[in-house]
Amino acid sequence: MAAALFLSGGLGSFVSALLPGAAGLDRLAIMAVSLVGIGVGVVVWYLPWERWPRGVSLWLVPIAFALIAVGNHFTDAEPYRYGIYFVAAFTWIGLAHPRRTSLAFIPLLVVAYLVPLFTTDSLTAASLGSLVIVGPICVAVGESIAWVSARLHVAETELREIASDARFRSLVQNASDVILILSPDLIIRYETPSIERVLGYRAEDRVGRSALELVHPADLAHVRSALARVSSQTGAEERLEFRLRHVNGAWHVIRATMKNLLADLHVDGIVINYQDITDQKVLERRLKQQAFTDVVTGLPNRALFVDRLDHALARLARQRSAAAVLFIDLDDFKTINDSLGHACGDRLLVEVADRLRGCVRSSDTAARFGGDEFAVLLEDLGSTTATETATRILAALAEPFLLEGLQLSIQASIGIVMVDSPAKSSADLLRDADLAMYRAKERGKGRYELFQPQLERMADDRLRARARVERALERP
Numbered sequence: 001m002a003a004a005l006f007l008s009g010g011l012g013s014f015v016s017a018l019l020p021g022a023a024g025l026d027r028l029a030i031m032a033v034s035l036v037g038i039g040v041g042v043v044v045w046y047l048p049w050e051r052w053p054r055g056v057s058l059w060l061v062p063i064a065f066a067l068i069a070v071g072n073h074f075t076d077a078e079p080y081r082y083g084i085y086f087v088a089a090f091t092w093i094g095l096a097h098p099r100r101t102s103l104a105f106i107p108l109l110v111v112a113y114l115v116p117l118f119t120t121d122s123l124t125a126a127s128l129g130s131l132v133i134v135g136p137i138c139v140a141v142g143e144s145i146a147w148v149s150a151r152l153h154v155a156e157t158e159l160r161e162i163a164s165d166a167r168f169r170s171l172v173q174n175a176s177d178v179i180l181i182l183s184p185d186l187i188i189r190y191e192t193p194s195i196e197r198v199l200g201y202r203a204e205d206r207v208g209r210s211a212l213e214l215v216h217p218a219d220l221a222h223v224r225s226a227l228a229r230v231s232s233q234t235g236a237e238e239r240l241e242f243r244l245r246h247v248n249g250a251w252h253v254i255r256a257t258m259k260n261l262l263a264d265l266h267v268d269g270i271v272i273n274y275q276d277i278t279d280q281k282v283l284e285r286r287l288k289q290q291a292f293t294d295v296v297t298g299l300p301n302r303a304l305f306v307d308r309l310d311h312a313l314a315r316l317a318r319q320r321s322a323a324a325v326l327f328i329d330l331d332d333f334k335t336i337n338d339s340l341g342h343a344c345g346d347r348l349l350v351e352v353a354d355r356l357r358g359c360v361r362s363s364d365t366a367a368r369f370g371g372d373e374f375a376v377l378l379e380d381l382g383s384t385t386a387t388e389t390a391t392r393i394l395a396a397l398a399e400p401f402l403l404e405g406l407q408l409s410i411q412a413s414i415g416i417v418m419v420d421s422p423a424k425s426s427a428d429l430l431r432d433a434d435l436a437m438y439r440a441k442e443r444g445k446g447r448y449e450l451f452q453p454q455l456e457r458m459a460d461d462r463l464r465a466r467a468r469v470e471r472a473l474e475r476p
Contacts, residue, residue, distance in 0.1 A: 090138040094145025102142035181269040184231060184262065186211045189269055198254075198276045200247030211272070216243035216251055226258060230270060236260045241277070252278045294368040296346050297353035305367035305375055309426040312379050316422045323419040324386035326376040327433035328356075328393065331411040331445040333372035344403055348410070351403075355396040359389065375433070390414045390448040398446075411446035413437050418450070 093102050178198050181190040188211055191203045199214070215223050219242035226238045237259045243251040256274035261267040292304035300308070312323050330352065337345040349368070356366040356374060365377040376393070378386055393414065400407040415436025417429050424432070436451040443449065 090142035094142040099146040102139045177273055177275045180272040182211050183269060214244045219243055230258045230260050234260055234263045252276050253281045297350055297368050299353050300365060300367040302369045305365060306426050308365050309377055313422040322381045324378040325417050325429050325433045326390055327415040327437045328374040329413050329437050330372035331413055347403055348401055351401050359392045359396050386416050390416055413440040413445050414448035416448055416450050
């Protein structure tokens with residue numbers, strides 16, 4: 001619109017300069033109108049005219065009609081010079097509104113044609129008659145601009161869609177995730193090339209094959225069930241993890257999102273988006289192992305032992321069974337560390353851990369608490385009693401260890417606490433087993449002792465006596 005006003009204003013100025021025989025006043029009038037058109041163009045350039053209400057621009061035509069009639073009535077200017085009003089108005093209509101908008105002004109042009117037939121005023125007749133000439137041209141201009149604008153809008157929309165499709169294809173082609181589109185019978189219709197990076201297969205070789213052929217047999221029922229649920233309802237979505245076979249035969253863990261888009265005309269299928277999380281799972285296992293495994297011996301650490309003891313206490317609350325906790329401390333281990341070094345001491349701890357594993361059942365838990373302290377959790381004791389296991393451990397540890405060409409013999413003190421009810425917490429049970437272990441050391445080491453309630457009272461008495469001595473020493 002602004003460009004049209006600039007053009008018409010500049011053209012008016014040019015015509016006023018070249019118009020032969022025109023009076024100075026006429027030239028100034030045409031120049032003034034042209035400058036007004038240019039000024040309005042500058043204003044329109046900075047205004048959101050395309051968002052104005054439709055009636056604003058439609059009213060310009062009657063206003064232009066009135067300006068032409070009034071201007072010609074009160075001046076001697078020739079009517080055709082004022083066609084700029086109509087040109088500007090219909091250009092605006094053509095740019096701002098749909099096609100056939102300007103056709104609504106055909107009745108106005110008919111009136112302009114008929115009025116001169118019933119008037120004796122020659123100026124009025126000339127003014128209105130000029131509209132019959134200028135009007136159809138302006139309507140044609142408006143309709144042409146509207147048609148061109150509509151085609152440009154369609155072309156722009158198509159170009160945006162093409163660019164968007166190209167961008168989408170590029171993103172899909174280079175995405176790290178794999179995207180599949182399946183038919184209702186789970187046949188692959190499309191798969192992104194990223195599968196070659198993830199599983200080593202070519203995407204074009206996968207089209208037309210079953211989506212289940214690479215699924216691990218142990219996960220097949222789970223995946224088939226999830227796909228059945230997704231297929232049964234439009235828009236349904238499922239998230240799950242399962243294993244797929246790599247082209248080299250290895251099994252990779254993937255995390256997938258399945259969604260039913262059968263009702264979407266652009267997709268018409270079940271979409272599966274998945275990513276390889278094998279490395280993530282390996283890292284999770286490693287971190288979990290580090291969090292719950294002793295670094296030196298590979299045995300469970302204190303945190304995992306307490307967790308399993310808590311689970312054992314929970315089972316005792318549901319069913320009648322018996323368990324036991326053995327607390328093991330190597331006698332005089334510090335002497336070996338100080339004389340042979342910590343590296344040799346660590347190798348001895350590894351050997352001790354191996355012998356502990358051989359003394360307990362697969363359902364039992366042997367753990368290292370730190371330093372030279374170990375613990376064993378015995379569940380569902382049955383015919384194998386806790387004391388028999390303690391005796392077996394003492395005998396196994398009494399066998400000499402061969403380290404750096406030396407034969408080392410060690411002993412251990414073991415405290416045993418029997419668990420037949422969940423009345424005590426895991427912390428209380430470990431404290432009781434520790435008290436029994438210290439009782440074994442007091443009685444000569446290299447032996448086991450069962451926890452007795454008086455041991456707890458004796459420990460409390462020792463603690464209170466120590467506190468009294470410390471308070472007495474603090475007094476002046």
